[in-house]
Amino acid sequence: MNVVDHHPALLQIFETTAIAAGREILRIYEEGCDVALKDDKSPVTAADHAAEAIIVDALRRLTPDIPIVAEEEISSGHVPGDLGDRFYLVDPLDGTREFVNRNGDFTVNIALIEHGAPVLGVVYAPVRGWLFIGGPGGAQEVTVEHDGTVTARKAIACRTTPDQMVAVASRSHRTPETDAYLKDYSIADCISVGSSIKFGLLARGEADIYPRFGRTMEWDTAAGDAVLRAAGGITLTLDGKALTYGRRDQADDVDFANPDFVARGKL
CATH class of the missing domain: 3.40.190.80 (D-Maltodextrin-Binding Protein; domain 2)
Structure with a gap:
């Protein structure tokens, strides 16, 4: 089975991988770490690198032929060649400034792109315990404890835009x-x-x-x-x-x- 052709199976991998990355981010968040500046003056921490290593390793083992565009790899000069029609986009710690400021508003992000469109994605905010999932079957919100345990799962949908x-x-x-x-x-x-x-x-x-x-x-x-x-x-x-x-x-x-x-x- 080609797992990428079975989107529900791949979304499950995204979910478990994001939770694993989030667990490592929370460990570093609680222990504290140094902050460095990249060439563009944006901050980067050990949590960014540790989370990206977890995600990239999981995706490369699962689907080694699909290119991965990951923020910290790009920053360090590891740029994939031809992306083709299908590739991953990974931000292991979106909101590093929020991580540094310790307000909890940071996320783990994993997406699959097909023909230029984002067809699968997970967004995990580990401090808040919110994990959002989206794919062809619709969107879900999953409640996750700090130890990575999933405690609730429900379908979500946008509302029709109100007047206000x-x-x-x-x-x-x-x-x-x-x-x-x-x-x-x-x-x-x-x-x-x-x-x-x-x-x-x-x-x-x-x-x-x-x-x-x-x-x-x-x-x-x-x-x-x-x-x-x-x-x-x-x-x-x-x-x-x-x-x-x-x-x-x-x-x-x-x-x-x-x-x-x-x-x-x-x-």
């Missing part, structure tokens, strides 16, 4: 452009939260819109975008097209950089 919307915005990267964009909508509340948790709030019907202006990378969004699409939402570029993945040789930006986008619940 709830927005979500980045805790660490909110921009004036975000506030200007939201002025064109009837916004009842705006929740500031870190990492790809924002996609999870959209997917479970607690928020309706997430505009993002400024630099993000594909590994930041792919898993959350997969969950959101499985829940009935969509992530669009500013010209109204679905956000795609696998951008390389961009004239105006680096490989795997996203354009500005707006993630929405059910329209």
Whole structure:
């Protein structure tokens, strides 16, 4: 059996791998660690590297022929060649600033991309115990204890956009452009939260819109975008097209950089 052609089986591997990575992140979170700066001045910790090693090792053992685009490997110069029609995007610790600031708003992200679209994804926030899953069968939220035990599982879906919307915005990267964009909508509340948790709030019907202006990378969004699409939402570029993945040789930006986008619940 080719596990990638059986999406439920692969999603189960994503889930168990994300939980294992989250357990290691929590261990380091509780013990503390040094913080370094990468070339782009973004922070990186031992937790980023340890979690990525767990995820990459699991995916390479399972499907050695599928390329992996993983944040820390890319940062260290290990860039895959031809991606083909199917590849993984991995952000082992999305929200490293939130990890360093110890507010709990960080996630483990694993996604499968097929023909430029995120078709499978898991987003795990280990401090909160929230694990979001998305695939062709729909979206789920799983409750996970700090020891990795799964205690609950339920289907989730985006809500139909109400007249008075709830927005979500980045805790660490909110921009004036975000506030200007939201002025064109009837916004009842705006929740500031870190990492790809924002996609999870959209997917479970607690928020309706997430505009993002400024630099993000594909590994930041792919898993959350997969969950959101499985829940009935969509992530669009500013010209109204679905956000795609696998951008390389961009004239105006680096490989795997996203354009500005707006993630929405059910329209």
